[in-house]
Amino acid sequence: MCGIVGYTGPNPALSRVIEGLRRLEYRGYDSAGVALATEKSAPLVVAKKAGKLNNLESSLTSTYDNATSGIGHTRWATHGGPTDTNAHPHISNDGKLAVIHNGIIENYVELKEDLEKRGHTFTSETDTESVAHLLSDEFRKNQDLAAAMRSVCKQLRGSFTLLAIHSDSPEHIVGARRNSPLVVGVGDGENFLASDVSAFISHTKKALELGQDQVVDVTPQGVSVTDLEGGAITPKAYEITWDAKAAERGGFTHFMLKEIFEQPKAISDTLLGRFGADGKIECKEIENLSLDIDRILILACGTAYHAGLIGKYALEEWAKIPVDVELASEFRYRKPVLSKNTLVITISQSGETMDTLMALRHAKELGAQTLSICNTIGSTIPRESDGVLYTHAGPEIAVASTKALLTQIVALHVVGLYLAQEKKTLSASDIVLIREEVLALPNKVEEILETVEPLRTMTRGFKDSTSVLFLGRHVGYPAALEGALKLKELAYMHAEGFAGGELKHGPIALIEAGTPVIAILPPATSEISEKMLSNIQEVKARGAKVIAIADSTTKLDVPHVIRIPQSLELLQPLLSIVPLQVFAYEMAVARGNDVDQPRNLAKSVTVE
């Protein structure tokens, strides 16, 4: 959601800000804008346009090379439609102050009423504009933008990242954050503020984490961070471990396709160092947690939730601990019973998903121990968890999550094996066997990707279908849910995942002649193999066109069979999901959709 960039330094700010916004495009947006300080104490140059960044760029009549500080924004509309006027930045009535915002200001109506009484004129329908007016009033008191920001933040309810610039102190960019992401990029004589590090990755790899309710003031020479009372804070510094190339398409037509093909490496990188030479599973991240665990609760949203549903089977079978998986957005508004013996695992690629963050805080308040599985170093969810296990998927740019999912599943497998080892619920020889299968996964995913062309051709043949159903049992059921989610978000088609056993309890009524049904088959040795084969017969008898995903142990008589390598049943989703991703990708391409930025979606859902 909303991308935010601020720059101050000796270089032309516009090009730095636009480059940052381009790199943040993946977050999803519907309008964009910039504000530049070109001349001390003069009105700022402000340009904003509905639609893609190209619209904004073509509306600019100059490169404004004299502006060496500026802020830029890509907006994902919440309050007020995606119009030029509602796009950020929002400016004070004298035009000297501009603000950009990610999040929601919950008390904006009362603030606006009050500001209008004080003579401020509003031009947009946004919640953000009140902040611009409030800040300009506060700034007038002592000409200190950081002090003004601290004072304003105390008056705001809701969640926000805010950046502000004022032409009276044009070298300063001031930011603040509460429940929304903001990082500092520390350059050489230039500094950046941004929603995430990809905005400045080609200029610096040095970053600073900002905490809750902190205000940051950057100039070309320095960074100063305070709490809302003005107390100095030393932010945590970290080095970004990937480079700009990792966040570029590198010859692929879409980021999503590139990320699908990066999955073998993402799995290997996430497993690196997990299996010691002595055969021991290494999981330092949870060594500091108490292993006196009588229940695990996994909380996440969307695809990350599916990772949890898949991981549950292995965690229970290997570690013999009951596992529940719940949507973070549901959990946060319940009054569940947790104890210090409950381990709550939150899963999040971005580490900033608002519902997952709020669910984590709720779980902590209820006394649980918390572990996060996350792909983004320094993000809020891992910072607030008792332990963190980082996945190493690298930057995931396409809105639809692919490589992050597979790494989240293997991370859960590592946790399951570690707990089984420590609690001795699996024998050493069983652990060795599973370990070998886990380590073989990258090559098996590679094998699928090498033979994916016929699947791509076949997918195009289903381009005009109106609905696709996905069927699975056991771990194949959450894999089916994921297949359906990918197809919905990318191809804008009706798609649903069902547990095979539920078919006759309703969903079978949806089958018509020609309905594509994608069935995920377990290995033939599984006790559910024959049940799935019966489900296939049932849908075939009603005219469905079945596409089966199966390993070579299962004989099938259906129009399309996609073969995947053999693996343990519990690990199979790491293979069966790959063709489902390719199916959704190819369908989106065939239907002419924006694969990397599907309509209405945002990469990191930082509002409720």
Ligand code: F6R
């Ligand atoms: C689907 C997708 C979303 C995310 C969800 C959680 O392809 O990308 O469903 O999985 O928004 O995001 P994170 O993992 O960042 O918490």
